[in-house]
Each structure stands twice: as structure tokens, then as C-alpha cells.
Amino acid sequence: MQDLHLPDRRSIPLLLAVLAIAIAAPFMFYPLFLTKVLCYALFASAFNLLLGSCNLLSFGHAAYFGASAYIAGHTAKAWGWPFEASILAGVATAAALGACFGYLAIRRQGIYFAMITLALAQMVYFLALQLPFTGAEDGLTSVPRGKVLGLFELDNPLTLYFTTLLIFICAIALIHRTTHSPFGQILHAIRDNEPRAISLGFEANRFKLQAFVLSAALAGLAGANKAIAFKLATLTDVHWTTSGSVILMTLLGGLGTLFGPIVGALVVVTLENYLADSGLPIQLVIGTIFILCILLFRRGIVGEAQAFLQRRRGKAD
Amino acid sequence: MPIQALLGQLLVGLINGSFYAMMSIGLAIIFGLLGITNIAQGAFYMMGAFFSWLLLREAGIGYFYALVLSPLIVGLIGAAIERTLLRRVYKLPHEYGLLLTFGILTFTQGLFIYIFQTAGRPYPVPTELAGGFNLGFMFLPKYRAWVVIASLTTCFLVWYALEKTSLGRTLRAATENPTLTRAFGINVPALMTLGFGAGVALAGAAGVLAAPIYTVSPIMGADLIIVVFAIIVIGGMGSIMGAIVTSVSLGLLEGLAKVYYPQGSNMVVFVIMIAVLLLRPAGLFGREK
Amino acid sequence: MWAPIMTEPVIAIRQLQGYYGESHVLHGVDLDVAAGEVITIIGRNGAGKTTTLRAIMGILENRQGSIRIQGRETIADPSERIARLGIGYVPEERGIYSSLDVMENLMLPPRLGPGGMSLDDIWQLFPNLLERRRSQGTRLSGGEQQMLAFARVLRTGANIFLLDEPTEGLAPVIVQQIGKAVEAMKAKGHTMILVEQNFRFAARLADRHYVMENGRVIDVIAKADVPSSLDKIKSYLGV
Numbered sequence: 071m072q073d074l075h076l077p078d079r080r081s082i083p084l085l086l087a088v089l090a091i092a093i094a095a096p097f098m099f100y101p102l103f104l105t106k107v108l109c110y111a112l113f114a115s116a117f118n119l120l121l122g123s124c125n126l127l128s129f130g131h132a133a134y135f136g137a138s139a140y141i142a143g144h145t146a147k148a149w150g151w152p153f154e155a156s157i158l159a160g161v162a163t164a165a166a167l168g169a170c171f172g173y174l175a176i177r178r179q180g181i182y183f184a185m186i187t188l189a190l191a192q193m194v195y196f197l198a199l200q201l202p203f204t205g206a207e208d209g210l211t212s213v214p215r216g217k218v219l220g221l222f223e224l225d226n227p228l229t230l231y232f233t234t235l236l237i238f239i240c241a242i243a244l245i246h247r248t249t250h251s252p253f254g255q256i257l258h259a260i261r262d263n264e265p266r267a268i269s270l271g272f273e274a275n276r277f278k279l280q281a282f283v284l285s286a287a288l289a290g291l292a293g294a295n296k297a298i299a300f301k302l303a304t305l306t307d308v309h310w311t312t313s314g315s316v317i318l319m320t321l322l323g324g325l326g327t328l329f330g331p332i333v334g335a336l337v338v339v340t341l342e343n344y345l346a347d348s349g350l351p352i353q354l355v356i357g358t359i360f361i362l363c364i365l366l367f368r369r370g371i372v373g374e375a376q377a378f379l380q381r382r383r384g385k386a387d
Numbered sequence: 388m389p390i391q392a393l394l395g396q397l398l399v400g401l402i403n404g405s406f407y408a409m410m411s412i413g414l415a416i417i418f419g420l421l422g423i424t425n426i427a428q429g430a431f432y433m434m435g436a437f438f439s440w441l442l443l444r445e446a447g448i449g450y451f452y453a454l455v456l457s458p459l460i461v462g463l464i465g466a467a468i469e470r471t472l473l474r475r476v477y478k479l480p481h482e483y484g485l486l487l488t489f490g491i492l493t494f495t496q497g498l499f500i501y502i503f504q505t506a507g508r509p510y511p512v513p514t515e516l517a518g519g520f521n522l523g524f525m526f527l528p529k530y531r532a533w534v535v536i537a538s539l540t541t542c543f544l545v546w547y548a549l550e551k552t553s554l555g556r557t558l559r560a561a562t563e564n565p566t567l568t569r570a571f572g573i574n575v576p577a578l579m580t581l582g583f584g585a586g587v588a589l590a591g592a593a594g595v596l597a598a599p600i601y602t603v604s605p606i607m608g609a610d611l612i613i614v615v616f617a618i619i620v621i622g623g624m625g626s627i628m629g630a631i632v633t634s635v636s637l638g639l640l641e642g643l644a645k646v647y648y649p650q651g652s653n654m655v656v657f658v659i660m661i662a663v664l665l666l667r668p669a670g671l672f673g674r675e676k
Numbered sequence: 677m678w679a680p681i682m683t684e685p686v687i688a689i690r691q692l693q694g695y696y697g698e699s700h701v702l703h704g705v706d707l708d709v710a711a712g713e714v715i716t717i718i719g720r721n722g723a724g725k726t727t728t729l730r731a732i733m734g735i736l737e738n739r740q741g742s743i744r745i746q747g748r749e750t751i752a753d754p755s756e757r758i759a760r761l762g763i764g765y766v767p768e769e770r771g772i773y774s775s776l777d778v779m780e781n782l783m784l785p786p787r788l789g790p791g792g793m794s795l796d797d798i799w800q801l802f803p804n805l806l807e808r809r810r811s812q813g814t815r816l817s818g819g820e821q822q823m824l825a826f827a828r829v830l831r832t833g834a835n836i837f838l839l840d841e842p843t844e845g846l847a848p849v850i851v852q853q854i855g856k857a858v859e860a861m862k863a864k865g866h867t868m869i870l871v872e873q874n875f876r877f878a879a880r881l882a883d884r885h886y887v888m889e890n891g892r893v894i895d896v897i898a899k900a901d902v903p904s905s906l907d908k909i910k911s912y913l914g915v
Contacts, residue, residue, distance in 0.1 A: 127482045174661060177668040181424045181481045182620055186664065189617035192610070193657045200650060310613065314489060321486070351501050357494025364487045365475055553783070559775045560784050567771040570733050571785035571832075572759035 088329075092235055101227035102299070107339045108231075108238045109296040114319040114331030116288035119245050122326035123254060124281050125261045126176075129184040130191025131289050131316050133171065134164035136308025137194055138290030139297035143213040144203050146298060153216040153224060157237075157294045164290020165283050167194070172282030176275050188310060195308045209304030213297055230299055237295055241288055246328060248284065257281055289316075311353070318356060321363050324370030333371050394525045396642040402531060402600065404638015405538035406593045408631045410615045412545055413589035415624040419562040420582040423473060423484035428615070429608030430495040431587040434461050435594025436603045437499060440510050450513035454537075454595050461591030466584035473583065474576075492609065499605035507602030534596045539635075541592060546627045558582060617660040622671050629672035684747050686711045686836060686867045687732065692741040694724070694731045694891070701727050703891040704741070714858075714868045716878040719888035720914050725871040726768055728888070729838045732869070733765050734758040745836070761836070762789045764829030768840040768871075770821045774814040778805060781813045781824055785832045791864075792833030801857060802827055819850035826857050837861060837868045843877050851877060875913065887912045 095104050113135055120126050142160030145151040151159065175186040198204045205211065215224035222229045248254050260267040260274045268274050297303040306312060315338060323334025338356070345352050367374055410428055417425045438460050439453035448456065468491065476483045512530045519528040549555035561568045561575045561582075569575045594608070601607060615634075622633030637656050644652040651658075663670060685708040694702030702724050709715050717725045730736040732743055734755035743750050750758050759765070764785075773781055782798070782805070799806040802823040808816060816824060822842060829837065842858070843851045851874070858881055861868065872878040878885065879902055887895040887909075895912065897905050 127485070129485075174664045177664050178620070181485060184482065184485055185424065185616040185620050186660070188613055189620065189657050189660055192613045192617075193654055196653050310609070311493075314493060317486065317489075351497040353493045353497030354501055355497070357490050357492070357497050360490025360493060361472065361487060364483055364490060365472065368479075368483070556776060556780045556784060559780075560773050563773050563775045564771060566735055566755070567765075567767060568784075569755035570735055570759055570765050570767075571828075572756050572788055573784075573786060574756045576754075 096228055096231045101231040103339075103343065105227075105231050105234045105299045106296070107336050108234045109292050109299065110316070110319060110339050111332040111335035112238050112241050112295070113289055113292035114316050114323070114335045115242060115245055115328075116285050116292060117316045118320045118325065118327075118331045119248070119288065120281055120285040121320065123249055123257045123261065124278055126278065126282065127184045127317075128175075128282075128285070128313075129188035129317070130171070130194075130310070130313050131187075131286075132308050132310065132312035133191035133194040134168055134286040134289040135293035135296075135312065135316075136198065136303070136305075137167055138164040138293035139303035139307045140198060140204055140210055142294035143210040143297040143301075143303040146216060147210065147213045148203065150214075152220065153218055153298060156216075156298060157291065160294030160297070161287050161290045164293065165287035168283045168286020168290075169279070172279045172286065176278050176282065188313070191308070191310065191313060195305065195310070198305055198308045204303070204305075207305065209302060209306075210297070211302055213301040213303070215298055215301060224298065234295055234299060237291065241291055242328070245288070253277070253280070314360075315356065318360055318363070320370075321368070322359060322370055324372030324374070324376070325368075327370070327372040327376065330370050330372040337371070391525045393643075393646050396645045397639060398527070398531055398535075398642070399645070400639040400642020401635065402534050402538075402638070403641060404635035405535055405542070406597060406611070407615055407618055407634035407638055408542045409538055409589045409593040410611065411618055411622070411624075411630045411634050412542060412627050413586035414615065414619060415627060415630050416545075416549075416558075416582055416589075417586040418624050420558065420579050421469075421473060421484070422477065422481055423488060423583075424481065425488045425583075425586065426485060426612055426616075427488040427491040427495065428587065428590045429610075429612030430492045431461050431465060431590040431608070432594040432597070432611060433499065433605060433608035434464070434495070435591030436510070436598040436601075436607060437503070437594075437605075438591070439595045439598050440508055440603045443510070450595075450599075451515075454592070457595045458588040458591040461594075462584040462588030465587035466580045469580045469583040474579075492612075496605050496609065503605060505605060507604040507607075510598035510603055512599040530599055534600065538593065538596055539631075541589070542631050545589070546631065549627055614656050617656045620660050620670060621656075621663045623669075626672050633671060684744075685709055686713075686746060687869070688742075688744040689728075689732070690742040692728070692731055692739060692743060694727055694736050694740075695738040696727075696736075701891050702731060702739070705731075705888070705891070705893055707886055707893060709867055709869060711867055712862075712865045713884070714862055714870065714882045715884045715886060716870045716872050716882040717886045717888055718872065718875060718878065718909075718913060720912075723888040724891040725888055726840055727891075729765070729840050729869065729871060732758070732838060733763065760788060762834045763836045763838060764788070764832055764834035766822075766825045766829060766837070766839045766842060768844070770818075770825045772813040772816065772821045772824055774812060776813050777809070778811050778813055778816065778824060779809045782809075782828055782831065785828055787833055789833035789835060791835075793827075793830045795831070798827045798831060801830075801860070802853070819846050819853075822846060822850070822854060823857075826854065830857075830861070835866050837866055839868060840871045841873060842870070843872065843874050855881070875909065885909075 117128065117131050120128055138160035141163040142156040145159045146156040171187065171190045174190065175183050178186060199206055215230065217223055218229065218233050224230045224233065256272055256277055260272065260277055264274050293307060319334035319338045320331045322337060323332065324330025341355060342352055345355055369377060410432065414425055414428055417423055435457045438457040439450065442448040442453045442456060472487060476487050516530040516533050519526050549558060557573060558578060561573065561578050565575045618634055618637055622629050624630065637659065641652055641655050644655045687709040689705055689707040692702050692705040705728055717728060719725055727736060731739045734750065734753055739751060741751060745758065745761050748761065776784065804820050805823055805827060808820065842854050855877060862881065870878060870882060883899050885897045886893050887897065897909065
């Protein structure tokens, strides 16, 4: 849908500033709230990897996020697995699920791809409703947080925040590397002109599937992290409304930009927090923003800001 | 397995199947004319049920009037939405249409939750259709028989209107080549408004029929539309008759599953979708562009 | 509606600019057609002939300048309103609908004015269509599809016709049949713009020839001057 805008050398000061803010933030805001923002920012970045680089609109990313949350929560709670192992179990589950669903969904194009991912995710929702270990309507509660590397108690909010921040930075770096690697270039070539990429000898579907699995695994990383951080995995995590939220975060922030999903997640999570006590249904607000976003600013906050800066730069030159 | 239970579940399956059919032909008409995958179809279904509940509670207007009035109101709301919102995304990739209607679905659900809360509200079976027939081998509630007849008749009438009337001819032409159709002096933008209004009115009508069977609630349409999407992946949107046949068959299969494997009954459609994707990726009646 | 002023041309185009996306394809076309006149637009491939017809029809939405039809400015009008002024359009690709059968294709365009051909007249002019009236539109041969495209607009009572490459890719015997149809239309006093590669076909029918190159009209040749201008025409067409 749009070109990928990625940081060049000029953005290094910006990156450092963002990092400084991220380190200072937990001393000014609730670390637990910031942890939530980071989890959803990672989730949205994972989704953006698929939509921005491959133009594949997945309408069922909650499946990977939620399934991973359940598995991470269950392994930590019922089997007493350490933090790292639970997270890995969640990621592995999400990747496996992504491989199966991706294999099915890439058999159809465009709007059908979106419908298939939505339908497959609904299956995961029904499974979560019925499987014995998920706690059905109540969800999987009281998941123990455990210790990082067996040393640092994650029940300390600052430890939890900085652990999440570290995971987040590693994941974003991985996404950035991927989109800039030869693999990422091939994905862009397929996105821009699939028949041509195929005629050049690239097996388009194999690359799309790899991107899909990576995106699902990263969504799983976000879900597992969230389950441990909030000691909770619920049906909401696998519901289509969550798939919708992550789409909105990405669109609102700026599709195909590195920072867009992060900004979008910050805005949406903040909104949800404020609205939780207002009595105004979250759907009403989310739906309104969705409509405005599609009709008025499809480039999203970061995309519009970049366009504005480019116009200014263009005038200055 | 007692035969009554089997027939009872098959009847429920047939009812659901005919709802799926009304939803999916509405989707097919809208997709053909507007290029929009209308996920908000679920919200219009909910509105249809809600408006008949409101008509009864606020104005004492009964079921049979609501059967005409509710879909009409839903259709008019749809036409207004087409004019003000959808029209702006026709030239964008199809994904934007899906996302915009997703926003409309979310907004509408939120609005109805805000006004009416999430609790389900019962809608009484009209007295004319209360009771049932004892067929000897099973008890057939009159209302359920009526729902099957009414919805399948509606589907057949839509098929007939599209295939055999001059309006249908014009709609098919506008679907196939809107630019040339306009150049013959046919007001295609007006047809698109009409098509969207009619497509969502079908969902509204399904909602009215569903109101006495399922409770009326703001969230009643959302899960339904996902099943209908899976049915569309299975059957494709190219043929109205194909959509009707696929929908009814899958409804019946769901009914069968409720008898033999109740835990998995809500997954039957998805499992069949997976099988179709593996064996016949383009769908059963695939004419994908 | 007001009656057209006799002295004003039925179609008057001034400084028509046209764009396909970013590219500027019509660069100030001027063109006049009087009532009952037949003109052709000739020129090489890519000169802007088809685009000019599409601009008149309103199919090319991105256009500027002035197009007056029957005295009415249509530059900002949507396609369907322009057609309602009584224009019958036969596109280059024929535009037969595959989801409609022959009869449905024929009956699709609404009436635009009085005096359209009856079905009997149409069956007489194109007997093949009668035999095949229940076939799917695109199952017809190329020639039959062209007949159907003509029949479709002749039924509507249009009195202005835009014909885009009506003989392209057709067998000589079919070209003759199409020629007869065009002659009959001319005899009825219809106004026509004909885009045509086949100059021998065009020369017989047209009162004037507009020559286009690179999105502009570079010459206008009256029928009487054609014999003396043959060399010039050949060089315009690059044959």
C-alpha cells in the first residue's frame, strides 16, 4: 500500500532521543502501563511487517498473539517453566500456527486472504473457549511472572519494564534487519509486482510464507510477554476485536513506517485505559477512529509527519 | 440416536443455512457492484433484529410490519452510508473497503452497546406463528418452518430478480463493466447506492427473522459474519445460486455435527474451508479475479 | 431542454486537454461537427483518437477545456448525463457483456430519444443476431459482436454516434455490412464521429477528416480535397 520509510543516518539522533525517553519513562509513568504499550507496539510492528512489506492484510493476528499468551501462561503456571522457556514456548506455538495458517491463506489473494485469516483465527478462538486448560470465559489467571535468568524478580515493575523493553528493542532490530536484508528486498519486489518477481525465478509463495511465519512468531512474542507481564491470558487476546485493534494501531500510527505501529499502540492503549472508566464503549471510539483514519489520513500519524517534513525539506532545498 | 433429535438439529441447520444464504448473497451483490467486502453485514443483521424489537416496544408495531419496515430502515441507513462514506474508497485497493466497513461494524456495535447494553433481549414469536405441527415422527414449530420458507423464498426472488428482470440485467451489466454501462446513459452510481441498500437490507431481513429465535443483542452479528466469510471462501462470490447452495449445505452440515460431535459443531464450516483450500484453492464455484 | 441553435455545431470542442493519470495525452483539441455531418478522426496509433472519443463521452474523467453538445457544456458532466443527450457509443473493444445474452445486451441501453430502430428493423439489418439472440454475448464471433454493438445503440434513438474502429479486425464481407449500416445511419441524418484506421472505408462515408498527431488536430481535410491530398494523408498515416 505504501513504501517503507526507514531511518537513515539522519535519524540516529532521533533514535537516541527515543531510547532516552524509553529509559526515563518508567520513572514518570506507571511502568505496568508502559509495559502494556510495549507489548502492543511489538504486536503492531509484527503485523506491520506483513502488511507493509508484503501487502498481506491479515485479519486474524490475534490468533498468534492469543495462542502464544495461553501457552506461555500455561507452561509458566501449570508446569512451572522459567520465564524464558515460557516465552519461547509461546513463540514456537505462534510460529507453528503461523506456518499452518499462512500455508492455507496464501493460496488465495487480496480480500480472500483477509477473510481466510479471519476465519482461521476464529477457530483458535473457539478452541480457546473449549480446551480444558484455558479457563474458558474466566481466562488463564494468576500466571506467575518468575525471574529473568533466574536472578531478577519480574514482580518488580521496573525489572518487568526493562526486560520487556530489551525484548522489544531486539525484536524491532530484527524487523529492521529483515526488511533491509536481501530477503526484505525480495519481499518488496513480490509486493510491487508479483508476476515479475516470479518470472525472475523467485518462489513468491515461499517468501510470503516465511514472512508470515516471522510475523506470527513476533506477534506470539508480544502475546507471551503480555501474558507473563499481566499474569493473564483471556479470550479477548484471541478475539477478532484484538485483530482489529492491531490493524488500527498500525494504520493510525503509519502503515509501513518503523515508528508508526509504536505510536499507534501508544495512542490506542492510552485511549483504552482512559475509556475503561468512562462508560463509553471502546468500540464506539475505535470504530470512529478507524473510519476517520481510512477516509482522512491513510498515511497515519508518522506517515503524515514524514510527508510534512519531506515537503518542508523539499521547500528548503 | 433418536430420529427426533437428528431432524430437530437438521431443522436448526436449515434455518442457519438460510440465514447464511441471505447474508452471503447480500455480500456477493455488494462485492460485485462496489468491490467492497462488507464485513459490516453483521452489524446490519443486528440492526434488523434491533429495529423490529424497538418497533414492537416503542410503537407497538408487530412482527409482520417489522418484517417490511426494519429491512427498509436498514436499507436506507445503508444507502446513506454508501453515499457519505463508502463512495470515497472505490478507487483505493479493495483492502480499504474491508477496513472501512470494519470501522463501521465496530462503531455500530459500540453505539448499540452504549444505548442498549450487551444483554440479550427476547422477541416474542408472533401469535399467528406460535405452536407447531405434530408430524408424528417430530414436532415442527410453526415459526421455524416459516423462517425456512420465508428466507429461502427471499433468496430465490433475489436470484430471479437478478437473472430474469431488466433491473437485474442492468445490475449485472454495471457489475461487469461499470464505465461502459454509464456511457449508455445508465446511472451506475445510483445503482451502487441501491445495490448496497438492497444488500444490507437482506441482512436486516435475516435479522428480523432471527429475532424470535435468537435473543436480540448488539453483538449478535459479528460472529455470524465470520462464518459467512468462510462460506464465501468455500463457494466464491461469482454465482448467486452457488452462494445459496453452499450456505444451505453448510448450515445442514453444522446441524449434523451438533448431533454427532457437538463440541466441534461451530468449527465445521472452518474445517471445510480448510479442506477446500487444500483440495480446490479457488473455491467450489471459483471465478476469482 | 432548449432547441439547439441551427448555426451552432452539434458537437463543438475547444482546447480539450486530457490526462491518463500523470501523463498528458490530449493537448488542446479543437473539433466541430455540424448536424447530420459525418467526420472521421484519423492518425497513427497513439495520436489520441480513441482518447478524444472517451473524453467526449465523459469516460475520460480527467479532462479540461470545453465540449459543447447540442449547445450544452458537458466538460464537467458524468458519463451517464452526457449519454442522455442522445449519444450512442460503440467502443473499440465492442464492449459486449459476457454476463448478458445477446438479447439482454441489445435491450440494456435505455431509450435516449424518439426514432430508434425497432427490433424487426434490427433483425432485418443484422439477421445473424436474431439466430443467436439466446447466446452468451461473448460467444459471438468478432463480426457478430460488432453488429451487436451497433444494434445496441441503434435501438436507443440516439442521433449522435461515436464509432471507434468499427471495421478493425473484421472480414471484408462484414466490413461491407457495417458500411451499409453506417450509410443507413447517415441517410437518416445522424451526426457521426468515426475513428477509423481503414481510410478507404472512411473516405467513402465522411464529409471531413480530422488528422490527429500527438494529442492535437494537425489538419482538417474536406471530402472534396481528398483526391488532391492523398500523398499528404499517406504521410500522416505513415503508410
